[in-house]
């Protein structure tokens with residue numbers, strides 16, 4: 001593990017089943033490795049606890065290490081939840097450019113019966129950076145939407161560059177998803 005990096009921006013899906021810190025690039029092979037990272041913080045917290053002897057310094061260290069435990073657990077829960085969402089391929093995705101908000105609105109349609117808790121709408125900012133960020137989201141539907149938005153965004157950018165009017169909406173059918 002890279003020295004010193006606390007992976008403050010959380011972890012993203014990267015590679016087969018692994019997760020990557022976008023800051024230092026360290027890879028976690030699976031959720032079990034992420035859980036070990038949480039347990040390390042819990043051990044550090046327990047050590048800080050045993051050092052508290054009524055001085056303010058020790059208590060600050062304890063509070064900080066407790067906060068770190070919570071932060072790492074949040075990262076882990078998010079990844080665990082995303083890993084639990086079964087991936088159901090949509091039947092159709094409608095992407096609409098909203099110039100006022102500077103976002104791409106995505107509407108997701110599924111074959112009936114619609115899967116429970118399926119994501120039906122999602123907005124992605126119309127910038128390459130934001131699109132790239134969602135390309136590595138732990139949720140596979142979000143990754144798929146980001147991929148389609150990127151495709152549309154590039155086509156629109158090219159047309160605008162040629163001085164041609166860019167379309168405001170694009171439908172992706174199941175064969176393209």
Ligand SMILES: [Zn+2]
Nearest residue numbers: 005007021024
């Ligand atoms: Zn890192």
